[in-house]
Amino acid sequence: MATEALEIEKIIKNVLMELKVQNTVETVSSEDGIFDDMNEAIAAAKKAQKELKVMPLEFREKIIKRIREKIMENAELLAKMGVEETGMGRVGDKILKHQLVAEKTPGTECLSTIAWSGDRGLTLVEQGPFGVIGAITPSTNPSETVFCNSIGMIAAGNTVVFNPHPGAIKVSNFAVKLINEAAKEVGAFPNMAVSVRKPTLETADILFKHKDVELLVATGGPGVVTAVLSSGKRAMGAGAGNPPVIVDETADIQKAAADIVNGATFDNNLPCIAEKEVVVVEEVADELISYMIENGCMLIHTEQVAKLLDIVFVEKNGKKILNRQWVGKDAWKILRAIGIDADESIRCIIFEGDKNHPLIKEELMMPILGIVRVDDIDTAIETAVELEGGNRHSAHMHSKNIDRLTKFAKAVDTAIFVKNAPSYAAIGFGGEGYTTFTIASRTGEGLTCAASFTKNRRCVMADSLSIR
Ligand code: NAD
Secondary structure: OHHHHHHHHHHHHHHHHHHHHHHHHHOOOHHHOEEOOHHHHHHHHHHHHHHHOOOOHHHHHHHHHHHHHHHHHHHHHHHHHHHHHHOOOOHHHHHHHHHHHHHHOOOHHHOOEEEEEEOOEEEEEEEEEOOEEEEEOOOOOHHHHHHHHHHHHHHOOOEEEEEOOHHHHHHHHHHHHHHHHHHHHOOOOOOOEEEEOOOOHHHHHHHHHOOOEEEEEEEOOHHHHHHHHOOOOEEEEEOOOOOEEEEOOOOOHHHHHHHHHHHHHHHHHOOOOOOOEEEEEHHHHHHHHHHHHHOOEEEOOHHHHHHHHHHHEEEEOOEEEEOHHHOOOOHHHHHHHOOOOOOOOOOEEEEEOOOOOHHHHOOOOOOEEEEEEEOOHHHHHHHHHHHHOOOOOEEEEEOOOHHHHHHHHHHHOOOEEEEOOOHHHHHOOOOOOOOOOOEEOOOOOEEOOHHHHEEEEEEEEEOOOOOO
């Protein structure tokens, strides 16, 4: 009886959740920061920024605190909406990602001041806002990026206009609505974060060219990063990666296997930082593979790999491109699509291949890990640098040898380098440091936070105010 009551309660909760999703999506309006017209959205954000910049930092923090609470209150709903709308990722992991954003995205504490004080007075360099920022967000972490960008940008005194991914518009705009609700609930004005009902390449173009937009921040693949960098405005590009992970013979192989599988399967490999291929030295390759299998991987062989290749890429205009149908999907579903009756407990597909194999060279964002066997550490480093592809994004390594870790870190020169842990330690999940969902790999800001969205201003008082 008790179990039945629990079941009924669960069903009612799910139905209510569904209704809430429908309502929240259908009723958004300019009251919630969602505009029909991009020019109107920018005008509203400009008005809001004028008000925000004269408010005390304490007030910005009050708004941010309420945004954090809203994210926590709605984490499950946002995770379900994200998976339902995009068809990608895992609800449980997306809940964790939202909680991470709420808890570990820095606010105003990230801003700093430099001071010189001496005989000729006091000089400060302070970090001030740009004004209105135009932000492009991805489908892979849609609401996470909207929240993370908004917290950092508002903390720095900016307002933000989003042009979200059209394939994740409902959940992205719901996030914008929650930010506006949070502001209203603490007595602030609306429109510190705004968006458009129907984002397109045309609305993005208006954003890129608008005189009132001072900075562009693009989180996505190479196309959008190149587009913002060609806009003529100051721009930050948080682009694609293809993070390799090296395992050498000095590593704790059992732990390395568990860490790699945990990192690579988190949200079905959607995070740009996630392990996307393994380079392992021959001496420990079999051991690593056997531990990976213990951790829920299925090892597939030549014929099955060929079938996988056939579904993961599709032909378009004479070119093989990534088949979006399988991005962020469960490993067992991909396996069943190639005729393998896989159990739902299979978390990841692994296979051995050459470094030039398309399933290894390309960023797939699927729980598929190609494994490249090499003779020694020097070849491993050379191979991994090649596979990272010059994205300068993320790379990982399992080794107890400090010289080798240092050598790879220098050679690969990425914004993120995780040692002896799953890739997500890089964003403060099981590792120290703050979180972000915008890693400006192409333009060099690295893991963005409020300070990244500021301009330096020097404020000089000559011959006074120094009390030394
Ligand atoms: P995507 O490139 O398809 O889309 C990203 C955004 O750019 C969307 O809003 C899209 O509408 C827009 N866009 C694409 N081309 C554009 C153009 N020419 N002009 C204007 N807007 C354009 O990416 P996605 O599939 O949503 O996300 C996955 C990609 O993003 C992966 O390559 C991943 O590595 C990368 N990513 C990087 C980071 C990072 O912090 N570096 C974070 C998340 C995702």
